[in-house]
Amino acid sequence: CFILTRSHSRGPFSLPLFTQRVALSQGPNTSTAKIRLRTRLVVTLLFGGGLLGTWWYVRKEKQQNHQMQRIEQLKKVALGQGDFSLLDHRGHRRTKRDFLGSWVLLYFGFTHCPDICPDELDKISAVVSALDKDRSLPAVQPLFVTVDPERDDVAALERYVKDFHPRLIGLTGTPEEVKVAGKDYRVYASPGPKDEDGDYIVDHTILIYLVNPDGLFLDYYNRMKDDVQIAESVRNHMKSYVKLSE
Template sequence: MAGRAMNEIARLPTIIIRRALAALLVIAPLAACSGPGAPAKPPLEGARIGGPFTLTDQDGKQITDRAFAGKYRIVYFGYTFCPDVCPVDARNIGLGLRAVEASDPAVGAKIVPLFITVDPARDTPEVLKSFVANFHPRMVGLTGSAAAIDATAKEYAIYYKKGEMSPGGGYMVDHSRVAYLMDPQGKPMALLPQDQSPEAIATEIKRWVK
């Protein structure tokens, strides 16, 4: 049921996506508790989120999802020209991961943060390299062809749409604002509260990463 719900989410406007994902976080843990003493299960367990991809990293190297096999992943979609939320979210994710590394280095070392652009026309590897370096030394920036980004966004139930050109030639990109925590097999586990404090992110990471 969770998988079907996420499939439908991909077709909805951003504000509806956020509300639907928030509702899923509330419902899924309740469904997972089948009886007294039942262990908590990741709220996104079984959801149809994620899949194979072939993209280009910030060093200009072609990279696939298999490069992260065996690692937990924080997956966030955004773009470097974003005037507000993307830099804030990337900063919070980076600081949240640093907090985990400080309190439990072994857990922190298991996690790779990924920043996947929804604006491949402007987000070249060079631009991404400068951007992700501001937030965490192990953050990986990923770009690719428009077709490759579109396919990857669909795998992760991410909505995005290029806005109208401004008189100066710039444009905004409307997109889903979510940060997925994926397990070492690339399966979805939970949403991280990237719009909250780094401490809240660290707490949620330590809840699921073992």
């Protein structure tokens, strides 16, 4: 759009005719360009957001499908599939069903163990305490099952568990009951020869087992794993957990 009348004014606020024409001609085009730019940005953001949302949905579906496949595989693994019936360190009868709905860190050992068992129980206690600091995570239940029922009765376990995490539960029973519990997790245990004082060492499997709220074995940790690594692993299992459908 051009102004056809010529102005000869030379006042302080007047513009040369050519400048006025350029200003008037560029104004609408500049506004249109800005609108087009905004429109392109909005479209780009919407398109990018749509792609991101689709990617997140597909990733979530993939993770859930993988977890369900993992659950089906675990159900077929002959490990921790049975039940146990043992006495806790307060003399109460406990079974595996009592711990359904809780995450469990399970360890098999004996109270006369000179160093390995205390080290592993200290490690479990550190893991549980570390996870307790994250209020978004469910509490973990630590369990200690003896492989030496001859010496580890209820009273012995009560004295022993006091040295570790306050939620630690000690479990014992008859030799047959203990054997059944250990066999379910493929735990090896063999008492060594007795010395002149009647003392002996029990050679046994040294593993910490992770059991999910459905009672399924999920993972295990050997002596090479420290408390930080175990806590991180448990945390990841919790975040990817999918409840087993009834």
